[in-house]
Amino acid sequence: MDATKLMVWIDQDLCTGDGICEEIAPDVFEARDDGLWVVKESANHFGTAIVFDAGEGPGHGPEGSRGVARVPDSQIEDVIEAAEECPGECIMIEPYDAQIMADRGV
């Protein structure tokens, strides 16, 4: 499992749906059916894939501020670039917090 110092989430209320984030960091961002983007944890980094798209069942997690994904250390540069390039300024980066991770419910 990859080391992680950061977490990331998307405020879907601000997402403009341009998808630049996924082009920059496809391991961390993914398009949802409604044309908005969500964060995810990829199996190749964390063993289990979780998409924070408010979907039901295993492999899905909450969206918005509760849908916080761990950022693999190898992806830090790309995630920062994605946040800085995001036209909607909707990508939020935070330092890793075990309590928030526990509150995700996944």
Add this chain to the structure above:
Amino acid sequence: MIPEAAGTLFQPSAPRVGRVEATKNWSLMEHLRPIERCVLSMSAEGVEIDEIAKRIRKTPDRVESIIAWTDIPRSRPATRRSPSPVESRVLALLADGETHERIGRRFRRSARYIRQVEGLAHYRQGTEILSRNRDGMD
């Protein structure tokens, strides 16, 4: 939306970061992206956050985030030979028939800025091809 679950360090609600110290060693900033160096440089010169935001067409909250993110250790320099994702996206949208004006509105930038991005993307494509050809001849 105010994040009730989120932390505070990089959040807009966190206290405003102060002006970046003018004593920062700029030779150590080479790993940062151009926009990050630009924001740090303006902040060190004493430009207010609101003014920086206006100049780079971001919100003050995002400018503060960008300054905070410069403290995150990076594992590689932000150098790029091929077109960046934004440049690729601009080229793709233009190829799809979008105008510079419409793309500018989507990206909250001027049409002139989009033309600059397009020009830079073509330049990078050219240098990438030249470099590939050179590598192939070695």
